[in-house]
Amino acid sequence: MLPGAGRPGGSPPPFDPLDSPVRSVTVKPVSLNGARVRLDLTILIPHLGFLAEGALLTAEVCALALVGSVLLGMLVAIARTSSNKWIGRLAFAYVDLFRNVPFIVQLFFFYYGLPEIGIYIDAFTTGVVALSISGGAYASDAIRAGILAIDNGILEAAEVSGLSKRVTFTRIVLPIALRTSVRPLGSVLINMILTSSILSTITLNELTGQAKIVASDTFRPFEVYVVLLVVYAALTYLVSIGISLLHRRLNRDLVEQVS
């Protein structure tokens, strides 16, 4: 029945909730047994294993994407520091593009676009590829800074010793650049862990995806997401401690300079 279609002059038709047009939707807060809902984290205990599966998937995705982005970052950093102008410009265009377009747009571009051109890969692979490409842009900046920080004297010494350009690069420049850029690469990794939560939008059930399922199962979104927030913060905190230790270990012979 349409609104206002009642009989003219007669009494208004009885209210029928199934028939009435929806005017406003109010979110009814969930309360169990009518009691005030209090913060009760124990309801999450049965779901811990389920969440841990998601955390494992997040770790896998991030580990693979870290490897991918460091490899890509090294190639792009080499290209950006090369003496060939056009290679440098191309590499800069890549970095500029992937740093200035939101990750979710890149992700949808790959996830919906690749099947169009006949490449059928699952959400996991798409996620790793997208994270690697986007992370590679950031990693290349970190590695490039490491390369540019190398003292010219070292390069001259290598040249005088008769090392070829390739050997100088792989045996001298890259090891030094990589170990001085451990810290910035670490912040790339932390960013990647945070960004990987976006993969839940392409049906990849990593930590955030699993938490979404738990939230809709238990009707306790507040508890679930508060815990998730703290878990992510703790995770990135632990990673940053690990990176500091690694940085100190790799640069232990330069202690007075790096400290």
Add this chain to the structure above:
Amino acid sequence: MRYAEFTPFDLVLLAQGLGVTVGLFLATTLIGLFLGALWGVIRFYRTPVLTQFITFVAEILKNSPVLVQLFLVFFGFPAFFKLNMTPVNAAVITLSLNTAAFVYVIAVSSIESIGRDQVEAARVFGLTRWQVLRHVIAPQALAFSIGPLTALLVNQLQVTSLISVIGVMDLAKIGANLNLRTLQPFIVWTVVGVLYYLAAKLVATLGARLEKRLRAHSAFRGL
């Protein structure tokens, strides 16, 4: 009948999406700048308890995914505090607080970048703590912080795309809708990506120009 082709109206939709994105970006940036600067001032005055609390909140906000923060505000808050939350409200709250957390860090480091001797000299001349902040620290800290702030805002502009997940009709959501209707992901996401790219470049350019102006007093004048 299916409207699978692109129509001129799609351009209007894209413009609307861009408008929503830019509008929310500007609003959350202003709120975030204000809140972050306020937190920085609270820290400058070394307010006991409050400073530690703010630092803790800022750390949590900085080190957790914005998507989870959005879910907490949009799904968690209504269920727990029994209030109504529209997607736009949730987006404004989350993005403002997130921006504020990063602005706070920039504010703290730029305040600390000013030598203590300047503050001490100003105090000796009898300036109050507020006068020191207003006339000695603020102008220099502002010039110092424009660079990091620009980088932050370029990043936050991209972060706004996440609000499409909770249903705000921003540029990314319009892109998703167009993608579902036309099934032409390459064209749709390229156009959306280009729009985001141009917006980010605009922010970066404006930031660079502002920084140049604020730093004009200390720039090298030439011989």
